[in-house]
Amino acid sequence: MKLSKVEDGRHPANLHRTLTLEMVRVTERAAIAAAEWRGKGDEKAADDAAVNAMKSELDRVAISGRIVIGEGEQFECDELYIGQPVGAGQGPDVDIAVDPLEGVTLCAKNQPDSIVVLAMAERGGLLNVARNVYMHKIAIGADYAPGTVHVDWTATENVRSLAKAKGVPVSEITAIVLDRPRHAGLLEELRMAGVSVKLLSDGDIAGVIHAVNTEDTGVDIYLGSGGAPEGVLAAAALRCIGGQMQGKLILDSPDKRLRAREMGIEDANRVYDVTELASGDVLFSATGITDGSLVDGVRLRRDTVETSTVVMRSWSQTTRWIRARHAR
Incomplete structure (x- = not known):
């Protein structure tokens, strides 16, 4: 993964670096719990296992944390x-955003x-958004000038501008898009423009990360709408590895607008x-x-379990891949 300088000025390192390893323990435990249900077709059981393991492990961490993006409202979960x-x-005092099982259907189907x-x-560092809110998103690598793309532009305008900035024809641009019925018009427009499209069945956090890591993935741009919580989580990753992203909330009902104001x-x-x-x-x-293309999955063996994790920190702009073996 190509890393780029994220910011010219350094803000204070208010979160101690040892917290990165504590976070790894949390995501490892949730992944191991969900992996026990991998391929068994029960999305709820897999999600519940991940949630309970994550909560239990989080409560062992020396923080005064508050969930700002989670499984839903208090009355929902x-x-x-x-x-x-x-x-x-x-x-x-920290704010925490979680997705205990990103790609719950993928897990249930072992995909x-x-x-x-x-x-x-x-x-106060993470935008607070409700679980049921969607977001228009666009993301590209850090090497382009600001203003190369914009979430309010049409897909054609964005890919043409990106191709010009990259110095290639539009036919050499690859976009990554969530495979959803709502994106039928977007996909048609991109293909009419000559763009190569890579479809994601699920998991748009990884999709955004792929779009800013063109050198390794071959993906130039992420386009489309997806969950707003996943947008915030993806932005957190981009703060650590570099990349440009814009998001615009889709507040398409009075209830969503009211909750957003709250x-x-x-x-x-x-x-x-x-x-x-x-x-x-x-x-x-x-x-x-x-x-997956970002990290390997859990390996369940007779006496041990192996996990693969990527952990990042914005202050040091450090990315680590950690492969761990746990007693079973």
């Missing part, structure tokens, strides 16, 4: 709900790219960049459940 305190109750994701930031969002049409989605000192960890 038992654990990891928005506003729930987590951690041992000592240590730094690639199911992962556990956790982001941690200083209090969470501090006043402008429903605001376009957020990476630093507005995830600011300050940010940590990110993802552990594979099934094999």
Whole structure:
């Protein structure tokens, strides 16, 4: 993975680097729990196992944490709900965004790219969004000039601008898009423009990361709409590895607009960049459940379990891949 300088100025390192390893332990445990249900067709059981393991492990970490992006509202779920305190109750005040099972269908079907994701930031560092809110997203690598693409432009305008900045014809641009019925028009427009399209069956956090890592993945741009929580988690990763991203919330009902205002969002049409989605000192960890292009999946053996994790830190711009063996 090509790393690029994310910011010219260094903000204070308010989250101690030892927290990165604690985060790895959390995502590892959730991935192992979900892997026990891998390929068994029971999405709820897999998700419940990941949630319970993540909550249990989070409560061992020396933080005063608060879930700002979780499984839903307090009345919708038992654990990891928005506003729930987590951690041992000592240590730094932090906001936490979680996706205990990104790609729950992928896990249930034992298909690639199911992962556990956790982001941690200083209090107030992560945009608070509800679980049921979607977001228009666009992401490209860090090497392009600001303003090369924009979430409000058409897909054709974006890929033409990107191709010009890259110095290639549009036919040499590859876009990654979630394979959803709502994207039928987007896919038709991209293909009419001559763009090569890579479809994601699920897991758009990894999709955004692939789009900013063109050298390794061959993907130039992420386009389309997906979950707003996943957008914030992806932005947390980009704060650590570099890359450009914009997000615009889709608040298409009075209830969603009201909940957004309650969470501090006043402008429903605001376009957020990476630093507005995830600011300050940010940590990110993802552990594979099934094999994928970002990390390998859990290996369940007779006496041991092997996990593969990528963990990142914005302050040091460090990315580590950790392969661990656990007693079973």
